[in-house]
Structures are given as structure tokens and as C-alpha cells.
Amino acid sequence: MNTTELFDHLSEKLKSQFGDDFIGGEIQYDFPVLIVEKKRIIDVLQFLKTTPELNFNFLTTLCGIHMPENKGSELAVMYQLHNMVENWRIRVKIFMEDGDTKVPSVTSIWPAANWMERQEYDFFGFKFVGHPDLRRILNMDEMNYFPMRKEYPLEDGSRDDKNDKMFGR
Amino acid sequence: MSTHNHLIKPEAEKEYNILNLGPTHPATHGIFQNILKMDGEIIMHAEPTVGYIHRAFEKIAEYRPYNQITPLTDRLNYCSSPINNMGWHMTVEKLIGCEVPKRADYLRVIIMELSRIADHVICTTIIGQDTGATTGFLYFFQMREKIYEIFEEVCGARLTTNIGRVGGMERDFSEVAWAKLKIFMVEFPKFLKEFQSLIERNRIFMDRTIDCGPITGERALAYGFTGPNLRAAGIDYDVRVANPFSSYQDFDFSIPIGSNGDTYDRFMVRIQEMWESVSIIKQALDKMPTGEFHADVPEFYLPNKEDVYSKMEALIYHFKIVMGEMDVPKGEVYHSVEGGNGELGFYLISDGNRSPFRLHFRRPCFIYYQAYPEMITGGLLSDAILTMSSMNVIAGELDA
Numbered sequence: 001m002n003t004t005e006l007f008d009h010l011s012e013k014l015k016s017q018f019g020d021d022f023i024g025g026e027i028q029y030d031f032p033v034l035i036v037e038k039k040r041i042i043d044v045l046q047f048l049k050t051t052p053e054l055n056f057n058f059l060t061t062l063c064g065i066h067m068p069e070n071k072g073s074e075l076a077v078m079y080q081l082h083n084m085v086e087n088w089r090i091r092v093k094i095f096m097e098d099g100d101t102k103v104p105s106v107t108s109i110w111p112a113a114n115w116m117e118r119q120e121y122d123f124f125g126f127k128f129v130g131h132p133d134l135r136r137i138l139n140m141d142e143m144n145y146f147p148m149r150k151e152y153p154l155e156d157g158s159r160d161d162k163n164d165k166m167f168g169r
Numbered sequence: 170m171s172t173h174n175h176l177i178k179p180e181a182e183k184e185y186n187i188l189n190l191g192p193t194h195p196a197t198h199g200i201f202q203n204i205l206k207m208d209g210e211i212i213m214h215a216e217p218t219v220g221y222i223h224r225a226f227e228k229i230a231e232y233r234p235y236n237q238i239t240p241l242t243d244r245l246n247y248c249s250s251p252i253n254n255m256g257w258h259m260t261v262e263k264l265i266g267c268e269v270p271k272r273a274d275y276l277r278v279i280i281m282e283l284s285r286i287a288d289h290v291i292c293t294t295i296i297g298q299d300t301g302a303t304t305g306f307l308y309f310f311q312m313r314e315k316i317y318e319i320f321e322e323v324c325g326a327r328l329t330t331n332i333g334r335v336g337g338m339e340r341d342f343s344e345v346a347w348a349k350l351k352i353f354m355v356e357f358p359k360f361l362k363e364f365q366s367l368i369e370r371n372r373i374f375m376d377r378t379i380d381c382g383p384i385t386g387e388r389a390l391a392y393g394f395t396g397p398n399l400r401a402a403g404i405d406y407d408v409r410v411a412n413p414f415s416s417y418q419d420f421d422f423s424i425p426i427g428s429n430g431d432t433y434d435r436f437m438v439r440i441q442e443m444w445e446s447v448s449i450i451k452q453a454l455d456k457m458p459t460g461e462f463h464a465d466v467p468e469f470y471l472p473n474k475e476d477v478y479s480k481m482e483a484l485i486y487h488f489k490i491v492m493g494e495m496d497v498p499k500g501e502v503y504h505s506v507e508g509g510n511g512e513l514g515f516y517l518i519s520d521g522n523r524s525p526f527r528l529h530f531r532r533p534c535f536i537y538y539q540a541y542p543e544m545i546t547g548g549l550l551s552d553a554i555l556t557m558s559s560m561n562v563i564a565g566e567l568d569a
Contacts, residue, residue: 028500028501028502029263029264029500029501029502029503031502031503033501057390058390058393059393060393060505060512060514060531061514061516061529061531061536063516063527063529065518065527066527078516080503080514080516080531084404084406084411087411087412089412089503091503110391110393111391111392111539111540112391112392112393112536112539114539115219115535115536115538115539116536119535123227136220137219137220138219138220138223138568138569139220139223140220147225147228148227148228154228154229154231154232
């Protein structure tokens, strides 16, 4: 099955299973991208994992995305699943508003999601509901902002030891 | 025996020791902290802390043009940095839709397999070192030096190589590099064989490593294992075969797998993979196509320095590339390569600007290291050290 066929097949499946909670999708290079409602993400991933015919049993990675320009759905989380037997790879995405960062945790489906979700919490501030131990993982615990969000510059803005009057930075 | 039973305290009155293993413990080969709850010599609970060398690569990458991200990837798994470099180049090539000539692919395959050998040399000798077999570490380790000499000849650097360019290699291999590679191909199998005969069937080594830190295939998949550690647990997943990149489909090689997923299997899988790498390099040398060593994509491929000084077009392109003024298509792309530790993935979102909008690294170490507490709980402290070195956790990749 090539990417287009896989995409059509999965869209049909998700449409019949989840109705309007399956929002749509597109093909990005060699990946079918499926967009679903945030509140159903666990059901969708569970469905993709446990349906024998689909069998997406490997969580390759997950990551957050912050798009301040994209009003109304500034934040996104993408999950990348892999069916190793058929070698199908797909990406599932959920979008949410900036103020509403509660995301159902998928640690109950894959223990591998534990640290991945902690990392995205650390970077973007997603509150993964149902996560057993949601703490910062790479940055220090005292950090009071979420550094990967676009409003934060690369360097700490509070530093005054670098003078850019002459040469710029 | 029974006369001493009164000395064993009931569960409720038991006192446990808290042992802080790390952050800089000489036996952990890197900055890893584990807070262990010990019942005598038995580990009851482990709590790893990571992030000691976090350098915010994903953030820095959002501020760098594409060519300047390669040095960041060097510092992920610094034991096999060329694979990371190539993975990044291939990701960008996929984004811009660039077809790389066969010769460049084959040169890349040689470099990648050499660095896989270097990575596995480190891991296997360190397993030996941690079991007390120092000879391997001191003797076999010189092969890594030979590999680094080849890298030095190809790109000028040894550890953090920054090798290759978007679109191919920065230059063809020099005569000296070919000669060194030829000598290496003769020498290395002898060394590997010797190392193998020294350790592999050694009774002490086997007793020490078999059933040490085991994981089942099912748990390994649930924890997102990839690479040699997953294969040691009996699952034959290899990105080189599943999604062949850089013309890996042209080569004939097999994927060694283990059955128990313990330290011994992880060791053996890596040893066998070195043999496969040797065979791949041999095939690449035999079948080396002639032609260009880079694709014809002047707007992305950094031109030759001599041309920059003498040709106007080259100077223009050089300036545009260095300043990050290339036309990058919009889109999001994921590309993964089989790194020394497993599937190293790059998830790149481009909004058409000079630097990525978002770049996420799928670092195999980071994902499988979370299974570590489960693997060592109930075992001995000395087994925990061995399990960590056999998982080949690299701090740079763990913390990005």
C-alpha cells in the first residue's frame, strides 16, 4: 500500500469510527498526517494500536509545536506511529488553543511516552492529564518559563552582561 | 542457616540505604545520576535524573540556517557523529527534493558503517572493561583511532566531524584516505576476531553477562527501543532495511538478533553488526560507482573554496548559503537513519525561512533509557553498571 492508499484507508477507518472527531488530514512527503480532536486522542491511538488490521503498535516519537500565528489553535502535539510489520508510518496531530494546554496522556498505551511527554511539558508546558510523574526533565526544576515557546528568545532576556551597543548580537 | 533467622528483620522494620550513583561516577561513563534504594546489594527502586548536559539543541536549531545545524547534530551521539550528520543532510535533501548521486551515497555508506563500527567498538570494549576484561579496552580500542584517522583524512576532524554537506560530500576521498581505508579493512577483521575469541566464550564473561539486565521483546517495543538493544531482544527492526536510505538497498547484509535481551545478547549483536558493517564497506568498495560526489544543487551545496575566490556564481551561492538566504520549500518532513543506538529521527517543519520552524530530534537513547529502572530493579548494583554500559547510553544524545 503506498502513502496515498494508506492515507485514504485510514481516513475512511477513522471517519467511520470517530465521525466528526476525525477532522481531516493531508500527506506530507511520505507521511499520512491525520488530524483528530484533542479529547479523543487516546481513543484514536488505542484504536490504531489495537485494531489487528492496522496494528500501529510502536510509538516512534511525539513532540509539541507552537505556532503563535495560527490563531485559535496555537499549540499542537504530533504523535508518530509505526506498524513495523507492514512498515507503515503515520503522524497523528491534535491542535489546541494557547490557554487550554491539557492533553490526555498516552503513557497508559505506551510507557515510552513517559519521558517524551515530560520533555514536551518541559519545553512547551503541555499538561498531560493522567501522566504518572509530570515534572521537568531536561531543564532545572526552578525554571519559570517554557523555553521552546516562540515568545522566548534564544538567550535569557534577563542577562545584562552582554553589551550589544557596538556590534549587535 | 535457621539459627540466624532472628537476624532478618520483618518487612515493616526493614531499613533501606539510599545510594546516589552519579552524576559523575567513574563507572557510568558519562553524566548520569541514579538514586537507588538498596536492600543490601539488591536494588529495590531506581530513579534516574537526566538533563545534566542539556544544551537546548532544538531551540538553537530554530535560530540557525540549515548548514549550521550539522555541528549541533555532531554533539548528539558523539561516538558516531557522522551518522547524525548524514541523517540531518538527508532530512534537508528530502525537504528540498534533492537526488544525490550514487557515488555520494556509497561514500556516505562507507563513512556511516565506519562510525557504526567505532560506536560498537566503544560499547563492546566498555562492556568488557566493566566485567574486568581490561585487555579489550586497551587493545581493541586502537581500531577506533584508525577510524578517526580516516575521518580526519576525509573531513579534517575526528570526533565532532561535521562531515558531508547538504547534497553530498564536501570532497571526494583523498588517496591517503583510500589507502588508510584499505589498510583498515585488512587489519580490522583480525582485531575483531581476536577480541571475539578473547571474550565471547570466556566463562567468566558469560557468567557475568548472561541474564544480566534482561528485557523481553514486548517490553522493549513498549518502551520504544530501537537499534541493537531492540534486536538483542529478538525483534529484527533495522531502519537500513525497513526504510533504506542512502542506497542501502544495494547491499547484501543480514540483521543479527538475540533472544534474551540481556547484556550478553546486546554484546553479541553489536559484535555481529561489526562483521556486517565490514561486509557492507567491502561491497561498497567493490561496487564504488564513478561520477560526482555531490548533487548539482548550487543553491544548497556549499561551493568549493577555490571557486568561491575565483568564480562569481560560486561566491554568490556561498554568500547566500552562509547567510541563510536559500529558497526552502514549506512543509514538514521526518527522516530517520539507523544510528549507532537505534532509530535517529529528524522531524523538521519548514516555513520557508532561513532556519527551521521546528526541529525535533528522535534520540534513541533518551527513549530507551527510561526502561533502565525496570531493567535493574531486583538485580545487583554491579549488574546495574553493566546494564547501563551494554545499553550504550550516550549522555550527549540523552540530553540533547
